[in-house]
Amino acid sequence: MSDVYAARRALLRDRCAAAGNAAALITRPANVRYLTGACPPGAVLLVGPAEEVLFCAGAPTGENDEGRLDEQLRVTVIGAPGGDPAVAAADLAASGRADSLAVEEHHLTVGRHRALHSVAPKLRLADLGPAVEQQRLVKDEEEIACLRIAAEIADQALGELLESILVGRTERHLALELERRLVDHGADGPAFPTSVGTGPHSGRSRHRPSDRRVEEGDFLSVCLGANYRGYRCEIGRTFVIGTTPASWQIELYDLVFAAQRAGREALLPGAACRDVDHAARSVLDSAGHGEALAASTGHGVGLEIDEDPQLAPTAMGKLDACVPVTVEPGVHLPGRGGVRIDDTLVVRPEADGGPELLTITTKELLAL
Amino acid sequence: MSDVYAARRALLRDRCAAAGNAAALITRPANVRYLTGACPPGAVLLVGPAEEVLFCAGAPTGENDEGRLDEQLRVTVIGAPGGDPAVAAADLAASGRADSLAVEEHHLTVGRHRALHSVAPKLRLADLGPAVEQQRLVKDEEEIACLRIAAEIADQALGELLESILVGRTERHLALELERRLVDHGADGPAFPTSVGTGPHSGRSRHRPSDRRVEEGDFLSVCLGANYRGYRCEIGRTFVIGTTPASWQIELYDLVFAAQRAGREALLPGAACRDVDHAARSVLDSAGHGEALAASTGHGVGLEIDEDPQLAPTAMGKLDACVPVTVEPGVHLPGRGGVRIDDTLVVRPEADGGPELLTITTKELLAL
Structure with missing residues (x-):
């Protein structure tokens, strides 16, 4: 090396x-x-x-x-x-x-x-x-291998959490448990402070876990990542607690899912960073959520959790093959909560099958 | 406020x-x-x-x-x-x-x-x-109250760890468990990355926990702190694993303990920062450990874990009342391990009883 x-x-x-x-x-x-x-x-x-x-x-x-x-x-x-x-x-x-x-x-x-x-x-x-x-910016295959392992670790930690009882536990304890599981599975540590948001806190970007407890009917959104040999990935998912999601929850989830898919599908070598952002953003914008959106819908990852390129309306430049980025649109409705879906992917040419998804936990709306 | x-x-x-x-x-x-x-x-x-x-x-x-x-x-x-x-x-x-x-x-x-x-x-x-x-630099009583609570939390987390079985567990798992306990007891998070060093890693300043497991006969040194409402404290202790410490372990422990006590006793309003450092350092120096010592034997704490004043040979300035500092001399013998003892104290006038010790976990050499 x-x-x-x-x-x-x-x-x-x-x-x-x-x-x-x-x-x-x-x-x-x-x-x-x-x-x-x-x-x-x-x-x-x-x-x-x-x-x-x-x-x-x-x-x-x-x-x-x-x-x-x-x-x-x-x-x-x-x-x-x-x-x-x-x-x-x-x-x-x-x-x-x-x-x-x-x-x-x-x-x-x-x-x-x-x-x-x-x-x-x-x-x-x-x-x-x-x-x-x-x-x-452009990673070699050894760097991507580290990111792939980091993503596997995050998927494992998240998967185990989903098998446990969640109702009644606080955001802070869920976040700590996720971080412990990351290390259990071989991470050098969390890639960034784990975010867990329940009910009205769900869907917020970088929400700092509080003492609020998970309740029936809540949205639960989780964002975590592993640091493996210095390389940092990110995964974010939103779940619903209880047996039957409310209709507003299903609608909002489907919308954010569609936005995130549009962003993922726009990831190709040569694509302008602002166009990838636009692909995801316009879905939420046309549903009337434009004003509340974050400044970017994704960013590069590597030795830092937030590095170039930025996927944002004012971003310059184009994507290259072998650039790992997040795609993470979200909507938060004040007082009600919201949805955020976040993957780490590597830009790959269409001939190689298009973007390589590193964080493979399901994006179906799970009712836990 | x-x-x-x-x-x-x-x-x-x-x-x-x-x-x-x-x-x-x-x-x-x-x-x-x-x-x-x-x-x-x-x-x-x-x-x-x-x-x-x-x-x-x-x-x-x-x-x-x-x-x-x-x-x-x-x-x-x-x-x-x-x-x-x-x-x-x-x-x-x-x-x-x-x-x-x-x-x-x-x-x-x-x-x-x-x-x-x-x-x-x-x-x-x-x-x-x-x-x-x-x-x-000089803290008001509300700030000191936050530091006092932060220190109580760290003492509690450390006390609970000492009651558990340690042999066979890795440095990384012990560090994670301490961090979980800090949050359990009301910390906003760890004040800095928790350090756990066993055997040859013991006594090292800021040792990054590894996968080494605790063994019989090891020195175990632990350094942790809580962040409470932004205020950060620090405590470091060294223990011996097993029933009977070796004679070199007892000698080294007594030496570092004497150095740390000398540093603590030198903490008075008006004392030159370099004199406090000298009080602790000279004890280790005269026992032949001078060359391997860290650049400072203590530092201020507050909203940052390492802030002014520095207790170091080249430090300028004098201590004031109501300045919280650490006193943390240590010796590490390459290949064998070592001892570090670290307290957070608040400088107080002699009329008020002298330095106020915030981290009250015992400094006897415990055999665990």
């Missing part, structure tokens, strides 16, 4: 050189992880001017849970205990006779930027922009 | 005006929460030039789980869906004829700073520095 990381760093170094920068300083943790395979707290990566060097905040020995970092990562590891690793990196870049250093202006704070300038005043600080994020 | 927040904002506004700035833009989430009582994801707070305004990323209606945000917080709430709330705030400040805006350069990214300048080119962007962090 370490060849993969070396190849990613080589690509970044080439892009950087093409833009006239001798070196790049990577501070965003997910980007450091993408380029090295690990990211101890506070670590930053200096790519060029000579070797790649990982600067760690806390561990001068560069030792990790799994052993010596430099041997694992095949990069030089230098500790900067007590100081800012980014400042130590700029110092080294300047002493290595780099005249310019590209930094991640979308992540680096103004304060750290000033500190870099102050330690190396002759070094020109350029903007790397989202160069690493762009490299991260 | 909303009067408390208004008073905090008024103090900030005065300080800001004294520094010649008509308005301040607060972007760091814990600071926004300190000044308003809430912090929806992405929200930023504009203090001055006229009213205080909270700009939210996602919710144009300013609605929260508990109802309308503006009514709860007594600040104007404006949604900036799709855009950067900080940019919307700068736009408003400029149109309100502010000529300067103080920003948190230690939190704001270079990219956002450029975006603010671009939307309001006539607005001078000054540095607010850690003004809000300084206001947050």
Whole structure:
């Protein structure tokens, strides 16, 4: 695997050189992880001017849970205990006779930027922009394999919950139980805080679980995901509690299901991100739910749970093959609740069967 | 409570005006929460030039789980869906004829700073520095009451774990069980990722729980904390598994205990932070463990789990009364394991009985 990381760093170094920068300083943790395979707290990566060097905040020995970092990562590891690793990196870049250093202006704070300038005043600080994020967009098959396992784990955790008694339990306890099951099945942890919404809370995006208990007749919406080797997936489902859904519940569910299916079916290489959003959004819009909709109906996933591309009305750009995204429209009626259906899929060409669904739990309206 | 927040904002506004700035833009989430009582994801707070305004990323209606945000917080709430709330705030400040805006350069990214300048080119962007962090240092009695409850919850969760069978269980499962118990006892969640280290992993700071199982003869070190209404505490203890600790275990435990006690006893209003660190560190240093020690032996807690003051050799400043801090020296012997003992205490004058210990679980070496 370490060849993969070396190849990613080589690509970044080439892009950087093409833009006239001798070196790049990577501070965003997910980007450091993408380029090295690990990211101890506070670590930053200096790519060029000579070797790649990982600067760690806390561990001068560069030792990790799994052993010596430099041997694992095949990069030089230098500790900067007590100081800012980014400042130590700029110092080294300047002493290595780099005249310019590209930094991640979308992540680096103004304060750290000033500190870099102050330690190396002759070094020109350029903007790397989202160069690493762009490299991260299209996943290789090993990354997709991690996402596939993450999705399997989430499906298992959700499936087990559905077999248990739900009435009378609180949102918080259901969320905790799901997170425990994720870890039981091999997740490194939840991919994001698990959301469980009952009754009037159902259908809300990122609802924070409360002490409300599940009641007969409720909608129950659940959104969870596993983190497997750093890769994060997402699944959201809505169920009805009791034997017979009310007619408004069936209508609303069918509507959101139709919107979500339209979004999924629009996922093809070359499709504009805004068109995928429009496919899902217009179904809800024409039923009169346009105003209450979230700003996006989906987003990329990978080393972060919410990364590019965004599926939103103002999004630029087109989808490529091997880009994993969520499709997650929802409607929430204040005071009544609502429905949200969320899958993680990988964009694939039609010749390969179209989008690959990673989260396979049924999307029928189950009455539990 | 909303009067408390208004008073905090008024103090900030005065300080800001004294520094010649008509308005301040607060972007760091814990600071926004300190000044308003809430912090929806992405929200930023504009203090001055006229009213205080909270700009939210996602919710144009300013609605929260508990109802309308503006009514709860007594600040104007404006949604900036799709855009950067900080940019919307700068736009408003400029149109309100502010000529300067103080920003948190230690939190704001270079990219956002450029975006603010671009939307309001006539607005001078000054540095607010850690003004809000300084206001947050000394806690009022309501804040300390939240920390006291957080500590009680952590003590309860830890106490229950000690009554259960430990041998054969993995670090990850013990950590998850502790987190579930925190929530069972009323925490909003863990204050930070719970750390459980067994055998050779014991005594490590922030060890990430692995699949290693507890064995007879192991040291077991546990570090956990509860988040109660946003306030976060920390407790760390080390136990020995089995009936009779080995003599090296007893010696090491006694040494770390002596260091931790020395640190606790040094906590008095007016004491230099570096002297508190030295009190604990010198005990371990003179026993030959100096080189392997962490950069600090304690830190402030509050709305963040690691905030000022730092108890470290290079720390500046002195302790005040009503400042809650951790005292957490530890020694880890590579390949063998080690000991870490961690308490949360509030600095109090000697006349009031000296430091108030919030985490009261016993620090005897228990054989479990």
